[in-house]
Amino acid sequence: MALSGNCDQGNRNERERLMLKNLFKFHGGVKPPTNKTQSNTQPILAAPMPSRLVVPLHQSIGGTPRPVVEVGDKVLKGQLIGQADGWISAAVHAPTSGTVAEVAMHVRPHPSGLDSLCVVINPDGKDEWIAHGPADYAAMSPADICSYLQQYGVVGLGGAGFPTHGKLTLTPSVAMEDLIINAAECEPFITCDDLLMRERAEEIVRGTAIFRDMLKPQRVIIGVEDNKPEAIAAMQAAVKQLAEPFSVIAVPALYPAGGAKQLIRVLTGKEVPGAMRSTADMGVQVFNVGTAYAAWRAIGHGEPLISRIVTLTGNVHAPRNYEVLIGTPMDELLKLAAPHPDTDGILMGGPMMGFIVPNRQAPVIKTTNCLIAHSPRFFPPAPPEMPCIRCGACARACPHELQPYELYWFARAKNFGKTQEYHIFDCIECGCCSYVCPSHIPLVQYFRFAKSEIWAREREKNAAESAKDRFEFKQLREEREKADKAEKLAKAAAAQAAKKAAEAAAAAAAPVEGAEALVEPANPAPSQTSTVDAEKEAKKATILAAMERAKAQREAAQIKNTDNLNAQQQRDIAEIEARREVIQPTAAAPANENQA
Amino acid sequence: MSFTTSPHLIKDTSVSQVMIQVCIALMPGILAYIWLIGPAIIVQLFIATASALLAEALMLRLQGKPLSLFLSDGSAIVTAWLIALTFPPLAPWWLVCTGAIFAIVIAKHLYGGLGQNPFNPAMVAFAVCIVSFPALMSQWPSIGLKLTLVEQINIILGFSPSIDALSGATPLDALKTALKLGEGNVDVGHLLANQDIFGNFAGRGWEWVAAGYLLGGLWMLQRKIITWHVPTAFIGAISLISGALWLYNPMQFADPLFHLLSGGTTIGAFFIATDPVSGCTTPRGKLIFGAGAGLLAYIIRVFGGYPDGVAFAILLMNLSAPVIDLLSQPKIFGMKDKKA
Numbered sequence: 001m002a003l004s005g006n007c008d009q010g011n012r013n014e015r016e017r018l019m020l021k022n023l024f025k026f027h028g029g030v031k032p033p034t035n036k037t038q039s040n041t042q043p044i045l046a047a048p049m050p051s052r053l054v055v056p057l058h059q060s061i062g063g064t065p066r067p068v069v070e071v072g073d074k075v076l077k078g079q080l081i082g083q084a085d086g087w088i089s090a091a092v093h094a095p096t097s098g099t100v101a102e103v104a105m106h107v108r109p110h111p112s113g114l115d116s117l118c119v120v121i122n123p124d125g126k127d128e129w130i131a132h133g134p135a136d137y138a139a140m141s142p143a144d145i146c147s148y149l150q151q152y153g154v155v156g157l158g159g160a161g162f163p164t165h166g167k168l169t170l171t172p173s174v175a176m177e178d179l180i181i182n183a184a185e186c187e188p189f190i191t192c193d194d195l196l197m198r199e200r201a202e203e204i205v206r207g208t209a210i211f212r213d214m215l216k217p218q219r220v221i222i223g224v225e226d227n228k229p230e231a232i233a234a235m236q237a238a239v240k241q242l243a244e245p246f247s248v249i250a251v252p253a254l255y256p257a258g259g260a261k262q263l264i265r266v267l268t269g270k271e272v273p274g275a276m277r278s279t280a281d282m283g284v285q286v287f288n289v290g291t292a293y294a295a296w297r298a299i300g301h302g303e304p305l306i307s308r309i310v311t312l313t314g315n316v317h318a319p320r321n322y323e324v325l326i327g328t329p330m331d332e333l334l335k336l337a338a339p340h341p342d343t344d345g346i347l348m349g350g351p352m353m354g355f356i357v358p359n360r361q362a363p364v365i366k367t368t369n370c371l372i373a374h375s376p377r378f379f380p381p382a383p384p385e386m387p388c389i390r391c392g393a394c395a396r397a398c399p400h401e402l403q404p405y406e407l408y409w410f411a412r413a414k415n416f417g418k419t420q421e422y423h424i425f426d427c428i429e430c431g432c433c434s435y436v437c438p439s440h441i442p443l444v445q446y447f448r449f450a451k452s453e454i455w456a457r458e459r460e461k462n463a464a465e466s467a468k469d470r471f472e473f474k475q476l477r478e479e480r481e482k483a484d485k486a487e488k489l490a491k492a493a494a495a496q497a498a499k500k501a502a503e504a505a506a507a508a509a510a511p512v513e514g515a516e517a518l519v520e521p522a523n524p525a526p527s528q529t530s531t532v533d534a535e536k537e538a539k540k541a542t543i544l545a546a547m548e549r550a551k552a553q554r555e556a557a558q559i560k561n562t563d564n565l566n567a568q569q570q571r572d573i574a575e576i577e578a579r580r581e582v583i584q585p586t587a588a589a590p591a592n593e594n595q596a
Numbered sequence: 597m598s599f600t601t602s603p604h605l606i607k608d609t610s611v612s613q614v615m616i617q618v619c620i621a622l623m624p625g626i627l628a629y630i631w632l633i634g635p636a637i638i639v640q641l642f643i644a645t646a647s648a649l650l651a652e653a654l655m656l657r658l659q660g661k662p663l664s665l666f667l668s669d670g671s672a673i674v675t676a677w678l679i680a681l682t683f684p685p686l687a688p689w690w691l692v693c694t695g696a697i698f699a700i701v702i703a704k705h706l707y708g709g710l711g712q713n714p715f716n717p718a719m720v721a722f723a724v725c726i727v728s729f730p731a732l733m734s735q736w737p738s739i740g741l742k743l744t745l746v747e748q749i750n751i752i753l754g755f756s757p758s759i760d761a762l763s764g765a766t767p768l769d770a771l772k773t774a775l776k777l778g779e780g781n782v783d784v785g786h787l788l789a790n791q792d793i794f795g796n797f798a799g800r801g802w803e804w805v806a807a808g809y810l811l812g813g814l815w816m817l818q819r820k821i822i823t824w825h826v827p828t829a830f831i832g833a834i835s836l837i838s839g840a841l842w843l844y845n846p847m848q849f850a851d852p853l854f855h856l857l858s859g860g861t862t863i864g865a866f867f868i869a870t871d872p873v874s875g876c877t878t879p880r881g882k883l884i885f886g887a888g889a890g891l892l893a894y895i896i897r898v899f900g901g902y903p904d905g906v907a908f909a910i911l912l913m914n915l916s917a918p919v920i921d922l923l924s925q926p927k928i929f930g931m932k933d934k935k936a
Contacts, residue, residue, distance in 0.1 A: 026929070027929065030607070032605050032607070033605075111601070188605065261929070261930070265929075271929055271930040272930055273929075273931055274928070276930070347604060349602075351604040351605045352602060352603045353603070354602055355601065355602060374604070379600075379604045379605065382606055383610065384665055386610075386611050386665070386666075386669065386710070386711075387709065387710045387711035387712065389611060389614075389710065389711045389873050390711065390872045390873055390877050391614065392823075392872060393609075395877065395878075396823075400928055400929040400930075401926055401927070401928045401929045402928055403877070403878070403925065403926075405877065422925075423928050423931075426928055426929065426930075431602050431603030431605075435603050435605060435606055435607050436607050436609065438609045438610050438611050438614050439610075439611055439711075440606060440610070442601070444601070444602065444603065445601055
């Protein structure tokens, strides 16, 4: 890292040349029309202040931040409005100054169309910042930086929105080899990363340096698809200017080269298995280029993540990139690009993996990289689905080397066990298979169906198992309680019996006194008790005698089947009895023999 | 708008585009065929196509499937053409008609239609007809026999039933018969050089038809309609076994080039064994499938009782394709160095 001057430049060029040569390939991939030139010719423009901002609290993977403001509160730009809940969660801030109008459920930009808790802010138009300034970076420990980034709401801006600080902790047993900045931007139409690199390359490199300081990797590689020459040049210039030993590498434009695992493969040759949760376990960590920028804005300027670059494109007059406040309603934002009248929806993200927002009033969130005005002209509806002819085009296109036609077959047959055997959970839903299918089968939809069915079944199974556990525990508890109760009763009974025995002994020792005691009420307590006992005993005896008499009477009244027998019957009985006398010893004998 | 999920883009491709390209790829072979035999083959192509489409329409109607969508997918036309091109060119009209109808009705639709048939329909038709009508299926027009279109049509339609006088065996059959009759005293090289039925490399004229299919096949490879695996394995296997036996005894066994340009080798390797529906789909599976079909085709044509073995070889491999696919699943991304 201590290289300088010409030597530095020479080494870097040499290294880059070598690295370019050593790029790896991933299997499959497709080349849909990129449609990027419409929106990447004009510089980024700050979007005007919207009439109101709807800031969802849940914008990233992990716990939903807890609101810390109430209706009517005045907030300043950058003020905390949602406190991170748990480690994998990131704070949410007011994008501008104004008044909290609501803390209520509003639609969020998600395919489900479900509502989530949002803080609605009416801007006061002053856009007044909370007191802020650069962090004392040099004095901060890695743990400080992690919690700082969490408090400043920095999350992955590439799509999934994983809290950035969660990726900055090292796996203890694995050496960090490669830090990769993902600037591939392989999805058609999207150009927000392209423009960000062209205009703010230096800050991206500074953000990357923070990640480098945290993870201490052997190499830092910034991977950009080769269809963005201006961005590559800007990044290379910035790297050179800041004298950082980062490699800016042009990777061949091939969708989905910007998938984290595909980019890792292209740049390092490593294949991270689908089941592996964290790429850090393979000594690689990947951050989106926008995330690096946001991290620098947080640390270098003290600005929390309250805005991002969004590409507005598709069926519009004026496609362009805008810097947009988080919480800006999409329909209001899209008007800036003047959508054509036949626009029938808003597509968030790219056309390969994005989704139609169920409600156009949904707000821009931290992971909204692109809004595409949808129209049948741009995205003609798919022709009717034909049967699969097993041509294998999907398998040739699949970057994870799955056999989509087999998965399709099993998913269609609801043979979910087989779909798992054929690795359905390695499917990243990139859409390459659906894209190339000559039978126009919406393969990805079948796979989503299979996955959600499997998840639903797992949930049901888990629910049933915990219900069973609860039931068994309840039974166990009831039995234990019963046993405890019986034990207590037995103890009590034993104590009672012991007491009685003692009293009976005492009563036996003074039987006469008891009788006298009846006429002497002034006698002390013990003798009184024994008098009462004696009285009870007498009563009991009377009762017993009466019962004996009743029993004798009953027996006398009842006719037994052995009474009133005639002579013949009596003889038979006598004979049988005689036989029994003979048989009984004989029957017992074999058992004795066996024992002997 | 209707609810759609990603991806929102689809490539401009379709089943019918694939099938049309297969038909285009057959053109060089068909042109060579016309040059060799005369326009009779066009009549046969027409008869086969019409019968196949009618049978297809009937079956679609019976199943209540949309007629226009499935009739225009082109799959029935490809099947029909393969039947017309593998049957004897002067076969009576009803033979081709029977083959086409059997292929579409029994081999395709009774198994569930497009994409569901376990066996290649054209090859099922060929096997059924050669077993049921062995004489008719073995009568190929003699080389040098010049007939006008009218005469050919009369033969096909059965108006001039003098086919016996006009026809002979295929080059493969001729070689086999000559070797059998010669009982070890005949030399393959001598036969090939001196009999009129043999040309420069294989059967006179037929070698150019085979070369035409080869050309079309290479074009399909370039267009990525097919992959290299099946043709390479198929041709490789035939070359290897024929080469080995030829080196072992050149008196008894013909050279590899003869086998490559004889019978159905090239049309089988590029157009029939590559049928994705009835063949293997994994890369390794395709190699096994192609090699197995090539090997079986050679064994049947040289040691078996039929003039050519390609149809039976492919049907036998169709039979084993599901198991081969099951056992040749490729390792997925990130799992290659793991035993699974």
